[in-house]
Amino acid sequence: MEFHHVSVLLEESVSALVTNPEGVYVDCTLGGSGHAAKIVSQLNSLGRFIGIDQDPAAIETGKKRLANASCQVDIVQSNFENIGRVLDELQINQVDGILFDLGVSSHQLDIAERGFSYMQDAPLDMRMNPTAKFSAYDVVNHYSEEQLAQIIIDYGEDRWAKRIAKFIVEGRMNQPIETTGELVTVIKKAIPAAARRDGPHPAKRTFQAIRIEVNNELGILKEAFTTSIERLAIGGRLCIITFHSLEDRIAKQTLQQMAKGCICPVSLPICMCNHKPQIKVLGKPRVPSAIELEENPRARSAKLRVAEKIVQ
Structure with a gap:
């Protein structure tokens, strides 16, 4: 059965993510390739897209739906906790954007035998x-x-x-x-x-x-987000779509920590750590519009957080 999934916050996430049509972009949760198809449509022949998913149904769907993309496409079956290893094996050091669309997909929910x-x-x-x-x-x-x-x-x-x-x-x-x-x-x-x-x-x-x-959905999140930020080029974007409070809390706290400057104890009169923020968080979390919620009630708890890399 073909992998069907309604992508949540599609326009908002891809417009925040893709800033360079010749850039390298990673979708860590390929799923039904809804976000992926939108991302590759924004890239030209010099761009590159990497899609990661551990579900073989998502991998097969991705290969079919992205077969005619004008940019270079790599589809990799793996867990997104391995994003660093995946990029190393593809000989990619830095990327321009990384997307996480967390939670269980509509396809997985709808296939009874799963x-x-x-x-x-x-x-x-x-x-x-x-x-x-x-x-x-x-x-x-x-x-x-x-x-x-x-x-x-x-x-x-x-x-x-x-x-x-x-x-x-x-x-x-x-x-x-x-x-x-x-x-x-x-x-x-x-x-x-x-x-x-x-x-x-x-x-x-x-x-x-x-x-x-x-x-182990929550156990792998912080490290995956941290590794992703480390692999972003300056100006690169990290977009995280969450669906419940537990994963959103981890996303929020990880981004806050990576956006911090000085981490010295408050008792010190001057900064001794010289710690620099790696990212800046771009605006408040975005939520689905009333129109999207009407079309896809499963999106009601979704939140999109966006951060930009500011220093290596």
């Missing part, structure tokens, strides 16, 4: 890289009650985390929990009926937490 969705029954999977050994099945059936509760608290921010973890452990005692449908049933039993009537689907936060744990 096991990302609480709306469709499927094997418990949730691997963004289908060749990875560790899956949602392992988290649900092998984590202790304490571990389960902690990830649901940390990554799902669900007030019923401890109760959900208790019910999961009890539910798997007789036989493993093997499908998304079975897990949804357990979660619904754990959350009181009155609480289920209001707000989002009762399984939404737990599924988000398990997905983040399976793919």
Whole structure:
């Protein structure tokens, strides 16, 4: 099945990212190639585009959709935590722009057998890289009650985390929990009926937490953002699109740290560190327009942060 995904904040992100039609640009989350197609349309024959994704479906889609690009195109199957290695292997030292479009794609949600969705029954999977050994099945059936509760608290921010973890452990005692449908049933039993009537689907936060744990989504972000900033040329742009508060917090804090000047203790009367800011943050986070939200409700929590490299 072809990789279909509606790109969020498409115009805003690409117009902020591409400043040189002859530049080198990296899309760290190729997905359905929506952003990629827009980026390459802004580049001429001297430009170069690198698309990275760990999902083989995204790689195949990218090769098809970008086949007629006028610029040079490299499509690489890898996790974006390896961006430094990917650029080294392509013998590229510096680039003019890097884009991260975080979160799970519409395609992955819509393909039932990938096991990302609480709306469709499927094997418990949730691997963004289908060749990875560790899956949602392992988290649900092998984590202790304490571990389960902690990830649901940390990554799902669900007030019923401890109760959900208790019910999961009890539910798997007789036989493993093997499908998304079975897990949804357990979660619904754990959350009181009155609480289920209001707000989002009762399984939404737990599924988000398990997905983040399976793919180590938050653990790789800070280093990937930092490496990306190091590989930008002066004037190069970093664009980060986030979809929930946890990843947005990491993006915000990393950019703030890299934009700092002096890092001396406040007790020192003069600066001794000579630390220079590497980037400047460009404006406030941008959010989808009312028109975009009407066309794509999944974009409602999206934020775009943009930074520019100012010193090597």
